[in-house]
Amino acid sequence: MAENAAALPPREAMEFDVVIVGAGPAGLAAAIRLKQLSVAAGREVSVVVLEKGSAVGAHILSGAVIDPKGLSRLIPDWKEKGAPLATEVAEDQFLLLTTRGSIRFPNFLMPPLMNNHGNYIGSLGALCAWLAEQAAELGVEIYPGFPAAEVLYDENGAIAGVATGDMGVGRDGEPTENFVRGMELRGKYTFFAEGARGSLTKELIRKFDLERNSDPQKYGIGLKELWRVAPGKHRPGLVQHTFGWPLDGRTGGGSFLYHYGDNLVSVGFVVHLNYENPYLSPYDEFQRFKTHPAIRGTLEGGKRIGYGARALTEGGWQSIPELVIPGGALLGCAAGFMNVPRIKGSHNAILSGIAAAQAAFEAIGAGRAHDRLEAYTSAVRTGDIAADLKPVRNVKPLWSRFGTYLGIALGGLDMWLNTILPGKGLGFTLKHRKPDYATLKTAVAAKPIAYPKPDGVLTFDRLTNVSFSGTNHEENQPVHLKLADPAIPVAVNLPEWAEPAQRYCPAAVYEIVIEAGGSPRFQINAQNCVHCKTCDIKDPSQNITWVCPEGGGGPNYAGM
Ligand SMILES: Cc1cc2nc3c(=O)[nH]c(=O)nc-3n(C[C@H](O)[C@H](O)[C@H](O)COP(=O)(O)OP(=O)(O)OC[C@H]3O[C@@H](n4cnc5c(N)ncnc54)[C@H](O)[C@@H]3O)c2cc1C
Ligand code: SF4
Secondary structure (H helix, E strand, C coil): CCCCHHHCCCCCEEEEEEEEECCCHHHHHHHHHHHHHHHHHCCCCCEEEEECCCCCCCCCCCCCEECCHHHHHHCCCCCCCCCCCCEECCEEEEEEECCCCEEECCHHHCCHHHCCCCCEECCHHHHHHHHHHHHHHCCCEEEECCCEEEEEECCCCCEEEEEECCEEECCCCCEEEEEECCCEEEEEEEEECCCCCCHHHHHHHHHCCCCCCCCCCCEEEEEEEEEECCHHHCCCCEEEEEEECCCCCCCCEEEEEEEECCCEEEEEEEEECCCCCCCCCHHHHHHHHCCCHHHHHHHCCCEEEEEEEEEEECCHHHHCCCCEECCEEECHHHHCCCECCCCECHHHHHHHHHHHHHHHHHHHHCCCCCCCCHHHHHHHHHCHHHHHHHHHCCHHHHHHHHHHHHHHHHHHHHHHHHHHCCCCCCCCCCCCCCCHHHCCCCHHHCCCCCCCCCCCCCCCCHHHHHHHHCCECCCCCCCCEEECCCCHHHHHHHHHHCCCHHHHCCCCCEEEEECCCCCEEEEECHHHCCCCCHHHHHCCCCCEEECCCCCCCECCCCCC
16 A cells, blocks of 8 residues: 555445455355355356465465365366366375485374365366456456455444555655555455465554454464476376475474476475474575485476475464354364364365355345354354364474474374274363464574585576576565564574574575675565565564565466
8 A cells, every 4th residue: 555545545345245365265165155145046246266376366375185075065066167177197206305315104103183085186276267357257356467465344243345455656765656545445345365374464463463262363474386297207097195304303394295287387486484494494495305215206307397385384273263253264274173194275275265155145145244254153163164174273382392203293192093083083182382483493502404406407506496486476565574673684583583584585585695794684685576475473572473465466377
């Protein structure tokens, strides 16, 4: 928004029944189900979806092995209708990597909750683009390139909609000759489906204290490259997960390799953001991982064709915040419905969209508006999402407490007990402890990590990889990474934690530059930002706030 908003012309407003922020699986499922209910009941419901990416799917990054449970409930004939999910999982492999070797876990030891039988491999971005087509055919208005930048409230403090950001604001905060005022989209109900660490969702969680009865949300950063491999190396339907090397036993995370489509392999690496060593670089761990003898063979002779990164939620059941506020609801990963051991959240995102749509449709039919959709909360807390998340609720806290080897073993035991004695498991719920920003050791107490130089064939430097994310931002606009106190990076973060932003950012946005006189300066290369939200989560001083840049800015992922 331009800095002196009072001097600007008033915003135009449009009225809808339901306003949805975010065209991911959660937001699109809600939009589609609202229209399906509307057609079935013969009662018009107007629905609008705002998406900050330049196109639907441009900001979606996922594995993705997709459990079709949600999709089948939303669109039972998705196969006949041509949903882009053609590769069914054929084989599951789970490997422990050591420095030079690997140990494969026999599949019969793996808890059935981890089984990928009946799931499909594909691009979640492509699936979202297809869902958007289905939604548009039903009459949903979808506006890509329009970030929701501000929450609107009515006179009683209930959510009344959102406003899109102003366009054409210069770097100095003043309107340029291209200035266009944002729009107000007002709704009886507003759904926040922004995915992990949504910027408006974060504001709502604070303002309404929505985490008062839950544990703090936990996060991971997921980095991904899309490769086209040599045809002889491609094994369609193979799903491979690893843990262990290159991470040490105190750092949670692991990798995925999914073979699908036209000789495509989606290779990715997740690092839990409660890591302790400020010298750790999730990006460089990912690059190093690809050089392991058990992995490199698949990629050698192939070509990396895409890159990106995105935070994912890991708190699970005990971190689900209050889901509704008067006039609003949190959907999908904005609410944290990710199943961590399965690395899956898209099925729950779709299920949450369906549940929220049902609740809003009934409320609007009863003449209600701007109140709490309690039916949505109870659908989540007693329905399929609860059944998916509750049995795995201890896996992440066990991993955090006991480290990778014992933690995973205990987590596996808990999942087995949950299979044998449904609803029981270990019989208790472990809490998450510190939020992720508070887990770093100081630089003096930590050991620097020497990462190998990229070879440009199998491993790449950050900037080269960012060019494979299609990232682009209008240069003349305010920096969208807001520092509450611009002095903190150099005055506090540098001496205390060797300014970890230089390493946790997967897009080389943050740099400590040494000036001619030898003094350090914190530089923000905002145009590189791939919108992963890691800085907003991990900055140990909680000094960085990620806000939406001008519409359409950010990555332009294709098939991620
Ligand atoms: C590396 C990685 C691997 C994963 N692997 C899998 C997997 O294999 N299987 C699986 O099921 N799940 C997987 N997940 C999780 C899955 O991607 C998420 O659970 C799912 O995408 C959540 O859907 P969502 O609709 O809640 O949010 P998202 O998919 O994040 O979509 C949110 C949308 O909202 C938009 N948006 C955000 N803020 C605004 C705003 N203010 N205004 C306008 N638009 C906005 C975003 O641009 C985005 O398009 C993975 C995640 C990651 C990061
Ligand atoms: S600046 Fe923040 S949100 Fe952007 S890529 Fe870096 S860590 Fe991610």
